Amino acid sequence: MIETQHLGRVFDGTVAVEDVSFSIKDGEAFAFLGPNGAGKTTTVRMLCCLIGATTGTGFIDGLDIREKSNHIKIRSMIGLLPENPGMYESLSAHRNLDFYARLYGVPESEREARISEMLKRLGIYERRNDAVGKFSKGMKQKIAIARALMHEPSYIFLDEPTAALDPEAALTVRNFLMELKKEGRTIFLNTHNLDEAQRVCDRIGVLKTRLLATGTPDELSSRFFGKSTVVGLKETNPDYLLALRQLPGVLDAKIGDKCILISVADPASQNPSIISTLVAKGAQIEYVQEVKHGLEDIYLKLMGDSK
Amino acid sequence: MRFEKSWIIVRKEFSEFRKNKYILYSLFLMPILMAVVLPTVYLVPISTFATPPANHPLDLGISIVQELQGSNLSNGTAENIRFFNTNLDNMIVYKCEFFNCSIVNSVVRDSNLTSSTITNSVVEHSNLRFSATTDSSTPGSLFLGSQSESEKYLVLIIDSLLMFFVLIPAIIPTVIASYSFVGEKLNKSLEPLLATPTSDTELLMGKTLAIFIPSVLVTWISLLPAVIIVDLVTYPILGYYILPNMIWIIGVFFVAPLFCILSVLVNVIISARVSDVRTSQQIGSIVVLPAIAFFIVALAGIVVLNEVYMLLFGTAILAIDLVVFYVALRVFQREEILVKWK
Numbered sequence: 184m185i186e187t188q189h190l191g192r193v194f195d196g197t198v199a200v201e202d203v204s205f206s207i208k209d210g211e212a213f214a215f216l217g218p219n220g221a222g223k224t225t226t227v228r229m230l231c232c233l234i235g236a237t238t239g240t241g242f243i244d245g246l247d248i249r250e251k252s253n254h255i256k257i258r259s260m261i262g263l264l265p266e267n268p269g270m271y272e273s274l275s276a277h278r279n280l281d282f283y284a285r286l287y288g289v290p291e292s293e294r295e296a297r298i299s300e301m302l303k304r305l306g307i308y309e310r311r312n313d314a315v316g317k318f319s320k321g322m323k324q325k326i327a328i329a330r331a332l333m334h335e336p337s338y339i340f341l342d343e344p345t346a347a348l349d350p351e352a353a354l355t356v357r358n359f360l361m362e363l364k365k366e367g368r369t370i371f372l373n374t375h376n377l378d379e380a381q382r383v384c385d386r387i388g389v390l391k392t393r394l395l396a397t398g399t400p401d402e403l404s405s406r407f408f409g410k411s412t413v414v415g416l417k418e419t420n421p422d423y424l425l426a427l428r429q430l431p432g433v434l435d436a437k438i439g440d441k442c443i444l445i446s447v448a449d450p451a452s453q454n455p456s457i458i459s460t461l462v463a464k465g466a467q468i469e470y471v472q473e474v475k476h477g478l479e480d481i482y483l484k485l486m487g488d489s490k
Numbered sequence: 491m492r493f494e495k496s497w498i499i500v501r502k503e504f505s506e507f508r509k510n511k512y513i514l515y516s517l518f519l520m521p522i523l524m525a526v527v528l529p530t531v532y533l534v535p536i537s538t539f540a541t542p543p544a545n546h547p548l549d550l551g552i553s554i555v556q557e558l559q560g561s562n563l564s565n566g567t568a569e570n571i572r573f574f575n576t577n578l579d580n581m582i583v584y585k586c587e588f589f590n591c592s593i594v595n596s597v598v599r600d601s602n603l604t605s606s607t608i609t610n611s612v613v614e615h616s617n618l619r620f621s622a623t624t625d626s627s628t629p630g631s632l633f634l635g636s637q638s639e640s641e642k643y644l645v646l647i648i649d650s651l652l653m654f655f656v657l658i659p660a661i662i663p664t665v666i667a668s669y670s671f672v673g674e675k676l677n678k679s680l681e682p683l684l685a686t687p688t689s690d691t692e693l694l695m696g697k698t699l700a701i702f703i704p705s706v707l708v709t710w711i712s713l714l715p716a717v718i719i720v721d722l723v724t725y726p727i728l729g730y731y732i733l734p735n736m737i738w739i740i741g742v743f744f745v746a747p748l749f750c751i752l753s754v755l756v757n758v759i760i761s762a763r764v765s766d767v768r769t770s771q772q773i774g775s776i777v778v779l780p781a782i783a784f785f786i787v788a789l790a791g792i793v794v795l796n797e798v799y800m801l802l803f804g805t806a807i808l809a810i811d812l813v814v815f816y817v818a819l820r821v822f823q824r825e826e827i828l829v830k831w832k
Contacts, residue, residue, distance in 0.1 A: 194829065231685055234825045259687035269679035271502070273509035282502045286495065286686040314509075330682060 184209055185230065185338060185371060189239030192225050199225045202239070203394045207386075209337070212360075212370040214380035216482055217390035223373040224266060226390070227340045230371070232257050243338060259287065262331035264341045268323040272316030276307060276326050279315055280333055287334035301329040305359065321352025328359060339363060342373045357383060377478040387478065395485045404476040407484050409434065411446045411474040412454055417467035419443065426460050433457070444474070491695065495688045499696025500703070503670060507704065516665040517704055521712035524654035529716055532651065533723040536644060547617045547729060548632060550600045552585045641728060646788075648720055648732055649795045652741040653785040655709055655716070657778050659750035662705040664774035667757030668767045670697055675765060675831055684824045694758070694822045701754045706747050713742050736797045745804040751811050753777045755818040762821045762831050780807070 186206040192199045200222035207213040215223045228234045230241050232254040244260060246253040271279050280298045289297060302308040305325040307318075315323060324344065331339060344360070345353035353376075360383050364370055374380050380387055381400055388397040396403055416423075419438050427436040427445055432453045434446040443461075447453040450473045458471060507513045557572045564579040572587040581596040591606040598613045608623040615630040674680050683693070717733040724732055757774045764770045784803055788795040820826070 228828060232824075233681070233684055233828055255687045255689065258685060261685070263682065263685040265678070265681040265685070267678035267681070269677060269682050271506060271679060272677065273506055274502075278502075278505060282498065283682070283686065285498045286683075286688060288687070327682070 184245070185213075185241070185243055185369060187226070187230070187239065187241040190226065190229060190236055190241050191238035192222070192229060192234070193237045198392055200229070200390075201393050203390070204239075205388055205394060205397050207369060207371065209369050210367045211386065212364045212372065212384040213386050213388065214372045214374055214384035215388050215390055216374065216377065216380055216478075218375075218486065221390045222392050223390055224342055227263070227342055227371065227373060231261055231263050231340060259334065260336055261338045261340060262334070262336035264327055264331045264339070264344055266342045266346070268320075268327035270315040270323055270326060270330075273314055275312045276302065276315055276318070277311040279326060280329055283330045284333045289334055297333060297335075298329075301332065305329055306355075319352070321348050321355065324348060324352065324356060325359075328356065332363075336368070338369045338371070340371045340373075343375065344372070345374070345376060345379060353379075377482055381478045387481075389482060389485045391486065395488075396481075400478050400481070401475075403478075403481045407481055408474075408476040409446050410448065410450050411444055412450045412457060413439070413442050413444050413472050413474050414457065414461060414466075415442045415469040415471070416461075417441070417469060420464070420466070423461055423464055423466055426464055427457060430456055430460060441469075491689065491691050493695075495692040496696035496699060499688075499693060500700040503697065503700030504704075506669075507666065507700075510669055513666050513669060516662050517708050520658055520662055521708050524658050525712035525716040526719060528654055529651050529719050530723070532647060533720060536647070537723045537727055547602075548615065550585065550602065550615075550617070552587060552600070552602065554587065644724060644727060645732065646795070648724060649737055650785055650789050651716070651720065652738055652795075653781060655713065655738075655742050656746050656749050656781045656785075658709045658712065659705045659746045660753040660778045660781060661775065662708065663701045663750060663753040664757055664771050664777065666701045666705070667754055667761065668770035668774065670701060671758060671761030672764060672767050672770045675761065676767070680827055680831075684827060690823050691819065694819065697758070698751070698754050701757075702747070702750055705750045705753075709742065709746050709750075713738075737795060737800055740797055740800040740804065745800060745807060748804055748807040748811055749777075749781060752807060752814060755811065755814040758818040759814070759821050762826065780810075 184206060187203050190203040191201045203222075203226060215226065217223050225234070229236050230243060230248060232248055236249065241248045243257045246257050248257065271282070274282075277298060280301065281294065284294045284298060299308065302311050305328070307322055307325055310318070310322075315326060318326070328344065331341075341360070345356050348356065357379055360370065360372070364383065370384070372380065372384055386397060386399055387403060389395040396406070398406065419441060421438070423443060424436045424438060427433055427443070430453070432448045434448065436443055436445045445457060447457070454471060454473075458468065461468060553570055554572045555570045557574070558576055559574045560576065562577045562579075563581055565581070567582045567584070568586055569584045570586065572589075573591050574589045575591065576588070577592045577594075578596055579594045581593075583596060583598045584600060586598070586601045588601065588603045588606045591603070592609070593603075593606060593611050594609045596611045598608070598611060598616055601613075601616045602619070603613065603616060603621045604619045606621045608621065608626045610624070611626045613623070613626060613628045613631050616628075618628065618631055618633045621633075674683070713734075720733050721731040753774070756777045757770065760770055760773050764773065787793055788799070793799050
């Protein structure tokens, strides 16, 4: 489990991260969303024991990140993909991975097989002996991911893994993340890419120095926008609103462009009575749809509220 | 500290050095310049215009049949004997060798005398090396240990060439370290490295050793051609092979490695503040200044370039190394590297 308790970091009087508390269960994929400078990278660096916390603490598999004696053990359990791949460009892909496999203490008997397997999995085995400097950004990113996974870590931290990649390379990386998720690894993903977060991760955290919200996309949508049903009508009538507002479980109703937007506590249970009420009032219904707010709406609302 | 972790880093660094032409240039060209070109340029003109030697040791054809140590001999004769720490009084000696002996009221002929004192005697047709005479005559003999003013000057120049052997392991690390530290910073490869289960000390040790080993090895290897060149060029003038001597041995095997360590550590500190390889090399070069200053002081005659001063100089560098190592350790910490290295 990854956990933080009131985690905070100040750089020369500037607050980068403040009072951040969350927990991620083993096997869960969690995305941190936030604008540039929100403190996402700082949080990851603190959790990876690369920099210290000014306030609060964090735990990786129960090990306190404040305890220096835990640092090497924590770092051996995690795989980090930083924002920049940071490969040794004059060395081959194989040599890069071999170096990190040795540093992570991968046994000699398994090292070669693991490197080959990883390179094959990412589709770069044929170019294993080429200098990394000759590779495209996407290929470098793949090798960087392989590097983070050489020691088969339980916890994987990925900082903007698809930033600056073309759509095809981004898709390959995203698919690989999905595979890792299926393998049951705990994934912590920093990203700007809302679609990526929604596809890959179970839960989302929105950070802007402080943690503004955490939850599944559906939870966040309900929390910030409530639940609503939109009913498309041939013609609208103000009488419909009066009838709908009297129904139990209906919080509000508004007339839109040839539709009525109805805020409800539970669309699944309320929709039948809404439809029968409208039909009884003579409404001609064209469609009924539950309104779902996307991650973008949630993100923009949270960012707007935090200003 | 786990040395095997540091050694993994050393091996990776070596792999990178082999692919970097600037590092390879510095490893090959610097020693050639310092150990071959400069000694030749300095010494060949001197040997060319020097007076032809008149002081080759006399070929005396001595054939030793006996050795004597620490005895007192008087009123007799001796032939083909090697004496150590012996006092001879009123003796006639022929074709013998003396080391640290005292010769009084005697006649010596066709012999080699080293570090001995001769009093009230005649020493004829013999080689005297580092030996002193009192009230004695030395017809046909050569005083090899004593030096003329020009020879003293030549020896000083030769000893000052030692400066290049202190500079080689000080300059090469400025080149290698700039690529090793600043290069890694520019390449943004430090963060994944810092995320590995290694300690700050293991990382610093690995990086330092990777620079130290080739720099010092190249220095030591280049000593051989330098010694050969110096001896070949100066033997006709001096009449003996001046290198290797103790000053050079201390300089190359004690002072030079310490200077190398200083250079590496100074470059670690510089790397934290600069983000350009060239700037790092330029600022890093200041590390050679103490060595140059020391040898200028020696050439100016303010201190005598001898074993004691070389040892003192080395000890001073060792003390500086320890202080700089402490500073480098503080600079080379994950938090510092990620937050403050620009």
